[in-house]
Amino acid sequence: MIEIKMPRLSDTMEEGAISTWRKQPGDTIEIGDTLVEIETDKAVMEYEAYQAGTLKEILVPEGKTVDIGAPIALIDDGSGDAAPAKAPEPETGSAERSEAPAPAAAPSAPAPEQAAAPAPAPSNGTRVVASPLVRKIAREHHLDLSGVKGTGPGGRIIQADLAGLLDKPAAPPTPAQAPAHDSNGTEAAAIAPAKGDSRSQSRGGDGAVGDDLRGTRSVPVSNIRKVIARRLGESAREIPHFYVTASADAEELMALRAQLNEKLTASGRSKVSVNDLLVRAVALALREHPEVNVSFSEDALLMHDRVNIGVAVAAESGLIVPVINDADTKTVTQIGAEAKSLIGLAGERKLTPAQTSGGTFTISNLGMYGVEDFTAIINPPEAAILAVGGTAKEPAVVGDEIVPRYKMRYTLSSDHRVIDGALAARFLKTLTGLIESPWMIVA
Numbered sequence: 001m002i003e004i005k006m007p008r009l010s011d012t013m014e015e016g017a018i019s020t021w022r023k024q025p026g027d028t029i030e031i032g033d034t035l036v037e038i039e040t041d042k043a044v045m046e047y048e049a050y051q052a053g054t055l056k057e058i059l060v061p062e063g064k065t066v067d068i069g070a071p072i073a074l075i076d077d078g079s080g081d082a083a084p085a086k087a088p089e090p091e092t093g094s095a096e097r098s099e100a101p102a103p104a105a106a107p108s109a110p111a112p113e114q115a116a117a118p119a120p121a122p123s124n125g126t127r128v129v130a131s132p133l134v135r136k137i138a139r140e141h142h143l144d145l146s147g148v149k150g151t152g153p154g155g156r157i158i159q160a161d162l163a164g165l166l167d168k169p170a171a172p173p174t175p176a177q178a179p180a181h182d183s184n185g186t187e188a189a190a191i192a193p194a195k196g197d198s199r200s201q202s203r204g205g206d207g208a209v210g211d212d213l214r215g216t217r218s219v220p221v222s223n224i225r226k227v228i229a230r231r232l233g234e235s236a237r238e239i240p241h242f243y244v245t246a247s248a249d250a251e252e253l254m255a256l257r258a259q260l261n262e263k264l265t266a267s268g269r270s271k272v273s274v275n276d277l278l279v280r281a282v283a284l285a286l287r288e289h290p291e292v293n294v295s296f297s298e299d300a301l302l303m304h305d306r307v308n309i310g311v312a313v314a315a316e317s318g319l320i321v322p323v324i325n326d327a328d329t330k331t332v333t334q335i336g337a338e339a340k341s342l343i344g345l346a347g348e349r350k351l352t353p354a355q356t357s358g359g360t361f362t363i364s365n366l367g368m369y370g371v372e373d374f375t376a377i378i379n380p381p382e383a384a385i386l387a388v389g390g391t392a393k394e395p396a397v398v399g400d401e402i403v404p405r406y407k408m409r410y411t412l413s414s415d416h417r418v419i420d421g422a423l424a425a426r427f428l429k430t431l432t433g434l435i436e437s438p439w440m441i442v443a
Helices: 132-141 223-238 251-266 274-288 332-348 421-436
Strands: 002-005 015-021 034-039 044-048 053-058 065-067 071-076 241-249 294-296 301-303 309-311 313-315 318-320 361-365 384-398 401-415
Touching (some): 034 071, 241 251, 251 401, 251 421, 274 309, 274 332, 274 361, 274 384, 274 421, 309 332, 313 332, 401 421
Parallel strands (some): 309 361
Antiparallel strands (some): 002 071, 015 034, 015 065, 034 044, 053 071, 241 401, 294 301, 313 318, 384 401
């Protein structure tokens, strides 16, 4: 008898919730079959069987949350008594929010059980690591896996990674999960309001809260919301935040975006948003001020050579921060295409750990909600986050005249342990210069 335990599917995961059992007691289990869908602190992920047999018993029902390592099912492999599960605990490479992150770190090597069976030989002779089910599909469809980027544990290729090769169209995000846009096309980047979070309470004549709580409902806290609460609570308590606000004349930025989108539309390509331009501008500013692209640890100041920008995204389950790696080396159109893909996956809760790991700086944009300016809590272990307000017309003095011009405000939240006020000011000065001379962003 094989005991299946709750696996660790991300480095910030402490517990998992059973979302859907794909197999039921009595079903035959083959190696590589999807056994269960598990809700982690980041997404809902499929878990494949590493042993064959018959599903004997489901120990944890759908909807229940248990700690990592807790038994969740028994598979009868004909061996008799229950034995510790042989399935490896998947690794996910660099930790998204570890104490000492390594954003550029390569994924961890798979456990021996994962790599024991040979993967289909790619055309270039390079060995790939793939799940048993993927190997079977590759053989049946004569697929070359050498160019496939694995999103499973340890960089392992899983069935979802074959969607492009098998010409399976990706499901679009549902309307409730699709990113919001303002009139300037900026993606939503904030926590979505909770639905039906009614808290009506009766009050006595003296204004005190009464005992009648019939209008209050108890809503289970998702794993994602638990992690948000824990990590941002720690950040607010432990990191000495300070805030610097600046504004920019965004008239030329908006004009450039309009020109770009006109040409992109004419050529049948996707438009770029204000946020796409900001990601590129922030990446260039970080390259000029590498002292901001850092993390604090008790023993050392971690200087990151790569500029990986996290983009805060509103999802129904909570705030998700997918990461655009090496944003300083990508064009605005490349950033736009990648951001749209990541936002769609975030809405569907299909982001992989690799797509939410290794960020060195975060942008949170609430401009689409009519917010003028705000402050954001640092996303550890990063040292800073940029809170961006709306871009709107305001009276401005140009020469001797008062004319309407687009204005943008933003606030940098910094970790005072590693970033001083003068450095934060210099960074914002560089960013403002890029926004006001936007040709430098696309050059």
